[in-house]
Amino acid sequence: MLMPQSSSLRIGTRASKLARVQADTVARLLTEGGTACETILVKTTGDRILDRPLADVGGKGLFTKELEEALLRETVDLAVHSMKDVPTALPDGLGIAAMLPRENPADVLIAKTARTLSDLPKGARVGTSSVRRKAQLLRARPDIECVLLRGNVDTRLAKLAAGEMDAILLAMSGLKRLGLADRVTCVLDTDEWLPSLAQGAVGIEIRMADMRTASPVALLDHPQTSVALACERAFQGALDGSCRTPIAGLAIIEGSRLSFRGEVVAPDGSAFAETAFKIELGSEPMKEAAKAGRNAGAELRPRAAHWLGL
Numbered sequence: 001m002l003m004p005q006s007s008s009l010r011i012g013t014r015a016s017k018l019a020r021v022q023a024d025t026v027a028r029l030l031t032e033g034g035t036a037c038e039t040i041l042v043k044t045t046g047d048r049i050l051d052r053p054l055a056d057v058g059g060k061g062l063f064t065k066e067l068e069e070a071l072l073r074e075t076v077d078l079a080v081h082s083m084k085d086v087p088t089a090l091p092d093g094l095g096i097a098a099m100l101p102r103e104n105p106a107d108v109l110i111a112k113t114a115r116t117l118s119d120l121p122k123g124a125r126v127g128t129s130s131v132r133r134k135a136q137l138l139r140a141r142p143d144i145e146c147v148l149l150r151g152n153v154d155t156r157l158a159k160l161a162a163g164e165m166d167a168i169l170l171a172m173s174g175l176k177r178l179g180l181a182d183r184v185t186c187v188l189d190t191d192e193w194l195p196s197l198a199q200g201a202v203g204i205e206i207r208m209a210d211m212r213t214a215s216p217v218a219l220l221d222h223p224q225t226s227v228a229l230a231c232e233r234a235f236q237g238a239l240d241g242s243c244r245t246p247i248a249g250l251a252i253i254e255g256s257r258l259s260f261r262g263e264v265v266a267p268d269g270s271a272f273a274e275t276a277f278k279i280e281l282g283s284e285p286m287k288e289a290a291k292a293g294r295n296a297g298a299e300l301r302p303r304a305a306h307w308l309g310l
Contacts, residue, residue, distance in 0.1 A: 008036035009213055012067045012076030015041040016152045021177050022202050023080040024222065025100065035216040040076050042066050064205075068094060071205065077213045079205045082174075083198035085227060086205075088237035095208040098221035099229055103173035105200035105250060107133065107193060109186040111167035112158060116186050117141060120167060127159065127168040131267060132196055135246035137169065138269030140193075153178055174199035194248035194263055197232040201225055224253045227285045231293035235262050238297025245308050251289070256281045258289055262296060264304035273303040 013023035020039075027037040044066045067079040068091050083099070090096070111117065114120045117140055127149030128134055134146045147165050149156055153174055160168050167185070175181050206213045206221065228251040235249055249262030258281055262273040275296045281288050301308065 008038050009078060009216070010061065010076045011037055011039045012042050012070050013039060014044055014063060014067070018153060018174050018178055019080070019082075022100075025177075025202070026080050026204060029100075029220050031218055033142075033216055033219055035053060040070070042070055042076070043092040044077075068205065071207055074207070075122060077206065077210065078217060081203050081205060083201040083203045084196045086198070086203060088233050090205070093207055093209065094205055096203045097206045097208075097214055097217045098204045098219075099225040100202040100204075101222040102228065103176055103200040103202075104187075105195045106172045106190050107195055107199075108168055108172045108175065108184045109167055109169060109187045110157070110179070110183055111185045112160065112163075114167060114185070117188070120144060124166040125164075127156065127165040130196070131244055132246040132248055132265070133169045135265040135267050135269045136193060136248070137274065139265060140269075142269060153180065157183065161241075164280070171195070171199055181224055185218040190250055194250055197236045197247060197249045198229055198263075203229070223285075225253075227258065227281070227289045228253050230286045231258060231260055231289040232262075234290040234293035235260070235297040237306070238294045239264065239301055239308060251293070253281075256285075257275045258285075258292065260293065260296060262300065264300065264307050266307050271301055273307075 004058065011023050011027055013019045023039055028104045030037050034213060042062045063085040064081055071079055071094055072091060083184045109117055123145060123146045125147050126137060127147045129148060129150050135151060137144060137146060149159065149168055153170065156168055156170065159165065172184065172187060175184060204217050204267065206217060231251040232249055237246060239247060244267065246265040246267060249260065251258060251260045257278060259278045261276040263272050265272040277296055279292050
């Protein structure tokens with residue numbers, strides 16, 4: 001039996017400050033387009049478990065599962081996600097209907113005294129909860145101690161200020177959306193330090209058969225971001241790595257050209273396998289980008305099989 005529809009679209013979001021900012025952006029855009037909205041907060045497994053690495057309790061999906069369940073129960077009409085948290089396989093009946101313009105995808109260093117990664121003293125304690133960042137950090141500085149760092153951005157910054165570590169690694173996109181970009185010590189060049197796949201992108205998930213929601217949401221889609229994410233998510237899906245696998249990559253669209261670089265890193269940073277390509281996009285850019293990303297992942301997969309747990 002269908003749930004009675006609200007007169008406004010119900011936006012499901014996590015309760016963190018960053019998630020609220022992202023959901024509020026979607027609400028503002030929809031309202032400006034003439035669609036009334038209300039926001040519903042949903043607590044996810046990833047928000048409840050803060051004392052362990054996410055990889056130890058399931059990895060991807062921990063920040064989306066409850067939101068998707070709310071969509072399927074029809075208690076919300078759309079869910080706003082940080083796309084780096086979204087598994088490549090979505091529940092039946094659900095789909096990503098729009099991507100907002102991507103924010104800067106780079107990682108950043110925030111340090112108490114050092115200005116760059118190379119400036120950190122030997123044995124410095126650097127906080128991160130990401131297996132990918134940890135592997136890349138150990139590749140660049142095997143002498144550094146990685147410290148588990150969970151919690152929202154404010155909590156992480158507070159732990160740094162309290163002296164629990166010498167530096168932390170975060171995403172530039174989240175800091176910019178929170179108005180905290182001035183806290184950044186050093187932006188890590190994506191030519192040398194690839195970000196998480198889909199980092200910096202915000203997506204809107206809906207029930208694909210729900211045309212009442214699909215029509216206004218589709219107007220918010222940023223085609224370049226959607227094409228870049230089609231490539232990155234297809235690459236990730238082809239690798240099918242476990243949540244403990246450090247995978248990174250970035251697709252860039254310039255005119256009709258798509259360029260991509262991706263890598264899988266040994267968890268201890270001691271080795272890695274990489275791939276790259278450039279293609280000209282034609283009349284079906286989403287399909288072409290996804291195919292190229294999938295092929296790149298399939299080509300890299302045997303070379304990274306040991307780290308992918310295959």
